[in-house]
Amino acid sequence: MAAVATGTAAAARAAADLVPEAEEWLARWIAIPSVSGSPQHAAAVESAARFVVARLRRFAAAVEVVPTSSGPIVLARVAGRDPSRPAVVGYGHLDVRPAGTGWHTPPFNPVRRGRLLFGRGASDDKGQLLAHLVAVEGWAAVGGPPTDVVLVIDGAEEIGSPGLAGALSRIRQPIGAVVLSDTRQARPRTPSLTVSQRGVITLSVTVDTAGPAVHAGRFGGAVLDPSLLLAGALARAERVVARLPADPAYAAGQGAAIRRAASRAVREGDLDALTTTRASLAVTTLRAGGAPGAVPRAATAVLDVRLPPSMRPETVLPALVRALRAGVEPTARVSVSRGHLARGFVAQHGARTLSAVHRACLAGFGQPAILVSSGGSIPAVGMLQQAFGHAPVLLGLGPADDRAHGPDEYLDLEDFVRSVRTAVSIYGNIACAPGPHGSCARGTGGTRHDARHLLLGDAERDRAYLRGLRNGHD
Missing domain, CATH: 3.30.70.360 (Alpha-Beta Plaits)
Structure with a gap:
């Protein structure tokens, strides 16, 4: 574990050196109007794929573009130090929703105001995905991540990922975990771990x-x-x-946040249940x-x-x-x-996977992830789970109110730095956390969510658990 910690620290330093250039690169990527499902933007989606392929070729051992009828899917393999162990899949998407009306800045001409970068796709999902790419590039600069990382970049997530399942079938090597960031923080400066979706x-x-x-x-x-x-x-x-019929609640409530984010009349009643389990x-x-x-x-x-x-x-x-x-x-x-x-999604992550996630969030944000149920739906999540047999780790790094799918979508660039540190740690820890039989950590199985991992309000329990994480104990 000490060797992993040393490697993670070196990878974090290498990734930090890449951040200033990556922020400029992100602005150019956002400027490509890669709206999926739109014939007039089909060429832009292809251009956005070529743009990220050029970046991947700086550090990936192999890069492939899989054409589909709905848009390109980019696959890349980054060589790990121990290729005999199961690889980690990192998923994200390069396509965006149509801009719509009501913007105060041009949606495809990114504008930076202080630490905020405005533009369609800034958070959903180009900015969050780029944090993972920078993290993996940081690992590649110091000899590679602990195991192979397979990056899957979808060109049609916003229209249901119709070509993804076929592309995933081309990945033949064993997979030990799946990680993606296409959701929001639970609250400012506090990442979320989504454990259910409708x-x-x-x-x-x-x-x-x-x-x-x-x-x-x-x-x-x-x-x-x-x-x-x-x-x-x-x-x-x-x-x-x-x-x-409704499902039982799976994780922390977000009712107050829903009321604030909606900025409009809402129904009376349990907003958590109305938006996540009903x-x-x-x-x-x-x-x-x-x-x-x-x-x-x-x-x-x-x-x-x-x-x-x-x-x-x-x-x-x-x-x-x-x-x-x-x-x-x-x-x-x-x-x-x-x-x-x-279909919806219910994760049953093992205790070791949860520990790897919380360690990563502590490294990046100084806070563990808060487990949340989501009212949203990401069809790709089910496809990834079916293809690899692991419940994907949905690590929310976007701003809590990122305005995704609406006008004035933005990314907090200070959070982007934190997200890069978090992603460096997750690729180091989730690959090497020993599973039930001594293998890499699995996304499902093992101990299900229990009270000591939920971090839902028992202050003394949470403090004891976090002390254990900070001291290197699960």
Whole structure:
């Protein structure tokens, strides 16, 4: 363990030397509008992949670009000191969401204000991913990480990673752990470890009454109004979702943070449960006619349905479709098309993996990770778990209110430095923490979450546990 600690310290110094150049490089990467799922941005996604490939070739033993119909996936292997041991997979994504409106700075012309860097993808996920790349490059500069590191950089995560499973099948070497940072800190300067995520179903439903838009005064009451028919369909679907059973709570509550971040009216009740362990239905797009005084021909809604982490989306989908189709007038046509579908995620990390994570966060932030349940969904997480048999370590390093997917997304560059230190440690510790049979630490199995690892408020217990970590004891 002393040799690992010495190597980690050297890798941290080497990575720190790379940070100033990396910050400039990140700004250039953010300037590439790599919006996935957008034909007009397909060339930019390819450009963003080539940009990161050039960086990877500085320190990776092998780099490969896997083309898919939805965007490129970059695979890179960084040689470790002991290639006979299972490798660690580091995952992230280079694609971003569309910029949208409401920005105070140009979304693809990054602006730095003090320690904050604004731009689409600054936190989700180019900035967080770059912290891992710099950390691994730091390890490569001092002789390599303890084991091989396989970097997987997805070009289509924001649209459900449709080509990822095929790309992962090209990785043939044994994998001992999977790490990714595509989530937020639990609170400022305190990383999170996400131990559950909800599943997701996206649907588009259209009610079409045929014929042109007509005068609301002359024909209102006689013609079917597709907006009202759609409203009834949405209400039926919402009742289906409301009846779905909730999962038990898995980790720390974030209700107060949710209320602050929303900056809008919220429901009464347990916000933690409403956003992490219960199902929800949101209408993310709603379109009908645009001519004042006219009854439109058709109305369309795009639905985002989140499911309790342990619930299978395949079992819910038929009931949702039936609810959307039922009760609509037979002369109207209802079409329902499915977008992406992904199962939720519940991690059961062993005590040694948890210890490696907390050690890394102490090294980078001076704080252990807080375990959280997330209301979000990352389809890639399930694919990574299925491919390698380990629950991925979801280490949240982005700002607690990074405004990802909205206007004025940003990265705290002081946190970026902390994130690099954290990532250096995680690649050193998670690879070498002995597993149940003397192997590298596994992402699943071993001791499940227990009270002494949750860090949820028993002050004396937490202090005792942290003293043990700081003194080098698990």
